[in-house]
Amino acid sequence: MNIYLDNNATTPLAPEVLDAMLPYLKGKFGNPSSIHSAGREAKKALEESRETIAGIVGAASPESICFTGSGSEADNLAIQGAARALRHKGNHIVTSAVEHPAVLNACGALEKEGFHVTYVKPDRTGMVPAEAVAEALRDDTILISVMHANNETGTINPVPEIGKIAKERNILFHTDAVQSLCKVPFTVDELGVDLLSLSAHKVHGPKGVGALYIREGVLLKPLIYGGHQEGSRRAGTENVAGIVGLATAARLSWEGLEKETGRMRAMRDKLERGLLEKIPQIQLNGHPTMRLPNTLNLSFPFVESESLLLELDLKGVAVSSGSACTSGTGEPSHVLLAMGIPHEVCRGALRFSLGRENRPEEIDYVLSVLPEIVERIRAMSPLSA
Numbered sequence: 001m002n003i004y005l006d007n008n009a010t011t012p013l014a015p016e017v018l019d020a021m022l023p024y025l026k027g028k029f030g031n032p033s034s035i036h037s038a039g040r041e042a043k044k045a046l047e048e049s050r051e052t053i054a055g056i057v058g059a060a061s062p063e064s065i066c067f068t069g070s071g072s073e074a075d076n077l078a079i080q081g082a083a084r085a086l087r088h089k090g091n092h093i094v095t096s097a098v099e100h101p102a103v104l105n106a107c108g109a110l111e112k113e114g115f116h117v118t119y120v121k122p123d124r125t126g127m128v129p130a131e132a133v134a135e136a137l138r139d140d141t142i143l144i145s146v147m148h149a150n151n152e153t154g155t156i157n158p159v160p161e162i163g164k165i166a167k168e169r170n171i172l173f174h175t176d177a178v179q180s181l182c183k184v185p186f187t188v189d190e191l192g193v194d195l196l197s198l199s200a201h202k203v204h205g206p207k208g209v210g211a212l213y214i215r216e217g218v219l220l221k222p223l224i225y226g227g228h229q230e231g232s233r234r235a236g237t238e239n240v241a242g243i244v245g246l247a248t249a250a251r252l253s254w255e256g257l258e259k260e261t262g263r264m265r266a267m268r269d270k271l272e273r274g275l276l277e278k279i280p281q282i283q284l285n286g287h288p289t290m291r292l293p294n295t296l297n298l299s300f301p302f303v304e305s306e307s308l309l310l311e312l313d314l315k316g317v318a319v320s321s322g323s324a325c326t327s328g329t330g331e332p333s334h335v336l337l338a339m340g341i342p343h344e345v346c347r348g349a350l351r352f353s354l355g356r357e358n359r360p361e362e363i364d365y366v367l368s369v370l371p372e373i374v375e376r377i378r379a380m381s382p383l384s385a
C-alpha cells in the first residue's frame with residue numbers, strides 16, 4: 001500500500017501538466033523578453049498563462065497577475081511590498097496568529113524595520129473573526145492580511161466580511177489563497193481582496209512557482225530589482241515552463257473542482273466519522289463545516305503525533321503532524337496553540353489532507369489500521385489511564 005494523505009504539503013505533478021511544460025524545457029527555450037520569434041513564442045505562452053490565471057481568480061485584467069517563484073514569495077511581495085509602498089500613510093499591519101510562516105515571518109521582518117503588527121487570535125475552531133479584525137484596526141493601519149483557508153486545519157475564514165471592512169476603512173487587504181485555490185470556488189471580487197497569493201504545487205503543478213494577484217492601481221515596492229519583467233514588480237527572466245505548469249494545473253483543477261471536491265469531501269467525512277467512532281477521546285481541530293473539503297486535523301490525546309506518523313508510514317500511509325514547515329522542529333503547531341488547544345493535546349495532532357488521486361478503499365485501509373496503532377501506543381503511554 002502506498003497511500004498519500006499529505007496533499008496540503010504538496011501534490012504530485014499531473015501528467016498533463018508535465019506534457020504542457022516539456023516543450024518549454026526543450027525546443028521552446030526562448031526568453032520571453034526577446035523580440036525574435038523564439039522569444040515571442042515564449043512570451044505568448046507566458047501571456048496565455050497569465051490570462052488563464054486571471055480568468056480563474058476573476059481578475060479584471062491579466063496584468064493583475066504577477067508570477068513569482070513560490071507562494072511564499074507572493075506572500076512576501078504582498079506584505080513587504082505593500083507595507084513599504086504605504087509607509088508614508090501609516091505603519092500598522094493587522095494579520096492573524098494562524099497565518100503560514102511566509103506571512104508571519106514577513107510581518108516579523110517588518111517589525112524589525114519599525115512597523116507595528118497586530119496578530120488577531122482565532123476562535124476555538126481556528127476561524128479569525130471579522131469583528132476581531134475590525135477591532136484591531138487603527139487610524140494608521142495600512143494593510144490587513146488574513147488567509148483564506150488554513151493549511152493545518154482547513155478552516156475557511158470570513159474573508160468576504162473582512163474585505164467589506166477593509167473597503168469601508170480604505171485599507172489594503174491581502175489574502176493567502178494557496179490552500180483554497182481550486183478547492184473552494186471564489187473570485188477576487190467576491191472575496192473583496194486587493195492582493196491574493198497562489199502556488200502551483202498545491203494543485204498538481206510544479207514546485208517553485210506561484211503568483212500574486214494585484215488589483216489595478218495597487219502599488220508595491222518590489223522585493224527583487226533588475227529588469228522590467230512582470231510589469232517591473234518582480235525582476236528576473238520568467239520561469240516559462242513553470243508558469244505554463246501553474247496555468248495548466250490550475251485550469252485542470254478548476255475544471256474538476258465540483259466533481260473532485262464532492263468526492264474528496266465524501267472520503268474525508270467517512271474518515272472523520274470512522275475515526276471518531278473507533279478511537280476514544282480524539283477531537284477535531286478545525287471548523288466542523290467551514291472547512292476545506294479535503295482536510296481533517298485530529299488530536300489523539302496521550303499519543304505523540306510523530307510516533308503515529310512513523311507507524312502509519314510503516315504501513316504505507318503518508319500523513320503530517322502539522323504543516324510541512326513546522327513539523328520537524330519538535331514544536332507544537334502555532335496554529336493549534338493559537339486556537340487555545342492545550343500543549344499536550346497539540347502534540348498528538350495529525351493532519352490528513354486528501355487529493356484527487358485518493359480512492360475510497362484507501363480510506364477503508366486507514367480506518368482498519370489506525371485504531372490499533374493508537375491503542376498500542378496508548379497502552380505504552382504513562383499518561384493514559
Ligand SMILES: Cc1ncc(COP(=O)(O)O)c(C=O)c1O
Nearest residue numbers: 070071072100151176178179199
Ligand atoms: C497557506 C500557505 N501559504 C503559503 C505557502 C507557501 O507556498 P510555497 O510552498 O509555494 O512557498 C503554503 C505552503 O505550504 C501554504 O500552505
